[in-house]
Amino acid sequence: MVRFSTLGATVLLASTVAAQIKKECGEGLGKCPSNKPCCSQYGQCGVGAYCLGGCDPGWSNKLESCMPAPQCQSKTYKFTDSKSSPIISNTKYLGDPSTADWVSDGQPLYANGVVYLTMAPETVGTVLASTRYVWYGKISATMRTSRGAGVVSAFIMMSDVKDEIDYEWVGVDLQTSQTNYYWNGIPDYTHSGNITLDGSTNTYSDWHTYTIDWTPDSITWSVDGQVGRVAKRGDTYNATTGNFEFPQTPSRVQLSLWPGGLATNGQGTIDWAGGLIQWDSDEIKKNGYYYAMVKDVTVECYNAPGAKGSGKTSYKFTDLNKVNTSVTLSNDRTWLKSFLATGEDQDKDLPKPETKTTTQISTDAAGKTTTVVNTIEPTESSVGTVPGLDGAGFDSGDLNRDDGSGTSGGSSGGSGTDGTDGPAVTEWSQSSTSGQSPGSDATRYILVWGNLVGMLVLGAVMVTL
Numbered sequence: 001m002v003r004f005s006t007l008g009a010t011v012l013l014a015s016t017v018a019a020q021i022k023k024e025c026g027e028g029l030g031k032c033p034s035n036k037p038c039c040s041q042y043g044q045c046g047v048g049a050y051c052l053g054g055c056d057p058g059w060s061n062k063l064e065s066c067m068p069a070p071q072c073q074s075k076t077y078k079f080t081d082s083k084s085s086p087i088i089s090n091t092k093y094l095g096d097p098s099t100a101d102w103v104s105d106g107q108p109l110y111a112n113g114v115v116y117l118t119m120a121p122e123t124v125g126t127v128l129a130s131t132r133y134v135w136y137g138k139i140s141a142t143m144r145t146s147r148g149a150g151v152v153s154a155f156i157m158m159s160d161v162k163d164e165i166d167y168e169w170v171g172v173d174l175q176t177s178q179t180n181y182y183w184n185g186i187p188d189y190t191h192s193g194n195i196t197l198d199g200s201t202n203t204y205s206d207w208h209t210y211t212i213d214w215t216p217d218s219i220t221w222s223v224d225g226q227v228g229r230v231a232k233r234g235d236t237y238n239a240t241t242g243n244f245e246f247p248q249t250p251s252r253v254q255l256s257l258w259p260g261g262l263a264t265n266g267q268g269t270i271d272w273a274g275g276l277i278q279w280d281s282d283e284i285k286k287n288g289y290y291y292a293m294v295k296d297v298t299v300e301c302y303n304a305p306g307a308k309g310s311g312k313t314s315y316k317f318t319d320l321n322k323v324n325t326s327v328t329l330s331n332d333r334t335w336l337k338s339f340l341a342t343g344e345d346q347d348k349d350l351p352k353p354e355t356k357t358t359t360q361i362s363t364d365a366a367g368k369t370t371t372v373v374n375t376i377e378p379t380e381s382s383v384g385t386v387p388g389l390d391g392a393g394f395d396s397g398d399l400n401r402d403d404g405s406g407t408s409g410g411s412s413g414g415s416g417t418d419g420t421d422g423p424a425v426t427e428w429s430q431s432s433t434s435g436q437s438p439g440s441d442a443t444r445y446i447l448v449w450g451n452l453v454g455m456l457v458l459g460a461v462m463v464t465l
């Protein structure tokens with residue numbers, strides 16, 4: 001049987017990848033302040049990308065701080081090349097789903113017709129999140145997991161108020177797909193269930209299609225079309241509150257690889273993940289990183305029966321009860337003008353580059369004049385605009401820990417060019433979508449994200465922009 005702490009770990013990092021980044025908002029911490037109003041999926045406050053996917057309306061400054069979420073679109077996402085299902089770094093995405101199908105944090109890379117989710121030593125891995133949300137639907141991912149102690153692969157659905165439906169794989173058990181669901185981020189650890197492959201195959205060596213069929217009444221987990229598990233809404237009723245404690249709010253698809261076995265994680269997480277991660281494993285020696293592979297993702301959208309509103313563009317929270325009736329179908333836009341904008345000030349632009357110049361003219365003895373123009377860059381904002389990853393798992397004990405160690409957050413992936421088993425061709429997705437000049441305003445504001453983790457991310461940002 002699964003121990004409490006073991007599953008406690010699952011919830012929050014199934015809740016996925018967020019670090020030894022100091023949490024600023026959420027249960028026990030309260031809401032974000034008005035100057036950085038948006039509470040990210042991993043509990044940090046900021047503007048810009050903090051107000052997009054994963055922005056939690058419950059812990060943001062106002063209900064309107066988070067942007068409305070792009071509505072579901074049925075589609076099969078293939079990753080044959082960077083154009084088939086575009087992935088954009090979260091340092092570039094501003095909320096318009098026509099610009100990308102996926103937002104990345106970490107280092108995804110395309111090769112061999114699939115996308116590799118990489119985790120290089122001392123990084124917190126990679127997450128892909130769909131730019132569009134699903135409010136009921138059938139979601140399938142054809143993938144191969146990673147392997148090794150402490151290495152966790154995941155395919156989950158996650159809502160902005162932390163309703164969650166999971167598949168997770170720990171790298172020491174390649175036979176088992178762990179399934180789970182949560183409602184409103186409440187750490188009820190009694191809902192996990194395993195689906196086991198027979199001995200002729202495993203999750204690492206072979207492609208399998210994992211499906212989550214999510215309706216208002218049930219969740220069905222299937223592997224290769226065979227039903228492995230069903231959870232029913234009817235079984236989740238809480239008579240005290242009158243709530244069905246069942247996932248019921250619009251959710252993003254998230255695919256990730258993260259280090260459950262980091263020494264800085266809670267012991268429960270480390271045990272659950274199969275022990276400490278080995279950064280000097282054969283896998284790392286050979287390829288430079290751990291990796292999981294995703295061949296395709298298919299989303300078939302269902303309607304939310306009885307949903308309020310008739311808009312076709314976005315899902316919008318209209319109250320904080322965090323249940324199905326809290327969400328309205330709206331036509332409100334989902335994108336921000338800049339990385340300084342928020343849901344409350346969507347058109348806020350970057351300040352004009354008011355570069356101050358001073359001119360010195362000097363004349364030398366020969367009568368030749370030299371003009372020296374000194375440029376003084378404007379002072380920059382210190383408010384974060386792109387939230388970090390939190391690669392650390394934690395059990396309930398470390399939830400509010402203020403760990404300033406900053407060993408992770410943001411990832412600087414390996415070069416990955418000399419792999420034999422790994423991808424032979426590298427094409428960092430971030431570079432492939434880069435159209436900005438290195439000195440763009442967006443870049444600068446990302447670069448000044450003022451904390452240690454931000455500093456570490458800086459390297460990656462500089463490489464990718």
Ligand SMILES: *[C@@H]1O[C@H](CO)[C@@H](O)[C@H](O)[C@H]1NC(C)=O
Pocket residue numbers: 001002170173176178192193194
């Ligand atoms: C599911 O499998 C994991 C990994 O093998 C194991 O640790 C856990 O106890 C199993 N959970 C259940 C509910 O059987």
Ligand SMILES: *[C@@H]1O[C@H](CO)[C@@H](O)[C@H](O)[C@H]1NC(C)=O
Pocket residue numbers: 238239240241
């Ligand atoms: C029902 O909800 C109450 C209030 O949130 C909670 O304390 C209680 O544990 C819930 N009951 C069950 C069976 O989950």
Ligand SMILES: *[C@@H]1O[C@H](CO)[C@@H](O)[C@H](O)[C@H]1NC(C)=O
Pocket residue numbers: 216244304305306307308324325
């Ligand atoms: C919300 O869920 C309730 C059951 O809890 C259901 O009766 C109702 O139709 C649902 N409404 C929407 C908008 O999905």
